[in-house]
Amino acid sequence: MGLDTTIKSLEGLADIDFYNAVHSTFLNAQKDGSLIYSADQKPEIIKEDGTNMNIELKTVKALGIRPHNRPAASSPESKTDDEKLKLQQDNDPFAHPEPELTDFAKQDSLLKPVELQIMHAILKNINNSDECKKNNTQFFAFFNSGPESGYSQFHKHIQFLKLPRGFSPYQSGLASTTEFFLPRELNVNKHPLIYQNAKFKHWILKIKDSFEDEEERETILAMLYMFLISRVLNVSKSQKITRDKVSYNFMMMDDWMMAVPRSHAKYEDVWQNALGYMGLFSARDEDVRQKMLDLGFSKILEGCGFPVEEKEKEISYDGLWY
Incomplete structure (x- = not known):
């Protein structure tokens, strides 16, 4: 299941009606039976005491039937000549497009500069669409990397998800009041943004509002990403985590990117990936939902991170990693 559109350049990506192209693909797949979709119960929006974080909590029945194991090898579909966008079948309509990247690569490999460009270009395209503005919603991209990141597929893939209508993540609040800067470890005034109420380690960097050309976008996005990766590696090294076990969640919107170093994929048997660090919690059944409420969202995020x-x-980190 995929788009019947070949995009030959980033400039070409900016020119297409991406929102409606993906939306029509979803509707056609649902109509011809290749996609079976059932709506989940109405989500609950919670303002968490103590952190003031906006939390969406919902029960997603599809999570109870999806495989729990991670594929250990690539499928024939994973080996392609170009980046490919496909829709996942376990979420809301037009909520979860997922690009599979060129050839087979493990999910713990670093993102390439062109992959960061594609992420940002897709977000700019969709979030500036009339439909997103009319519906008061935005999309974000995320990448779960490493065995403790909560990833469910072994092959390298980036995912996109639609935020709940009117939902304001804490990262966007920070970015909206900050001017762009290039981070530096030796200058505390150039350290990444941090949400002061959060209980888990994380770093947020502002992205420029506009770029002179694609070369500048590629350079700046790569610099910001690698700064965050250096911090992930420093924390992992300090915790005596071997290089093959290094795990993190990476999230991006039009105007910011963020990394969260991970220590565990689960806390008290509650599995978590990047979505939790956006304030989005999904339970496979009522028992898990109640357990999340009993444990507390911040405690889960802290237990899965640091x-x-x-x-x-x-805190300033070493420029040398491993």
């Missing part, structure tokens, strides 16, 4: 330290914003 706790913040005193004066977290002032």
Whole structure:
């Protein structure tokens, strides 16, 4: 299941009606029976005490029937000559397009500059569409990397998800009041943004509002991403995590990117990937939903990541990793 559109360049991606192209693909697949979709119960929006984070909590029945194991090898479909966009079948309509990347690569390999460009170009395209503006919603991209990141597929893939209508993630609030800057470890005023109420280690960097050309976009996105990766590697090294076990979640919107180093894929048997760090929690059944409420969302996120330290914003990390 995929788009009947070949896009030969990033400039070409900017020119297509991406929202409606994906939406029509979903509707056609549902109509011809290749996609079976059933709506989930109405989600609950919660303002978490203590952190003031917006939380969406919902029960997704499809999570109870999807495979729990991770494929250990690539499928024939994974080996392609170009980046490919496909729709996942376990989420909301037009909520979860997923590009599979060139050839087979493991999910713990680093993102390439062109992959960051594609992510950003897709977000710019969709989020500036009339439909997103009319529906008061936005999309974000995320990448789960490493064995403790909560990924469910072994092959390298980036995913996109639609935020709930009117939902304001804490990252966007920080980015909206910050001017773009290139981060530096030796200058505390150039350290990444941190949401002060969060209990887990994370770093947020502002993205430029516009770029002179694709070369500048490629350069800046790569610089920001690698700065975040250097911090992930430093934290992992300090925790004596071997290089093959390094795990993190990476998230991006039009105007910011974020990384969260991961210690565990689960906390008290509650599995979590990047979505939790956006404030989006999905339970496969009522028992898991209640367990999330009992444990507390911040406790789950802290248990799957690393706790913040005193004066977290002032910590400088080594430029050398492993």
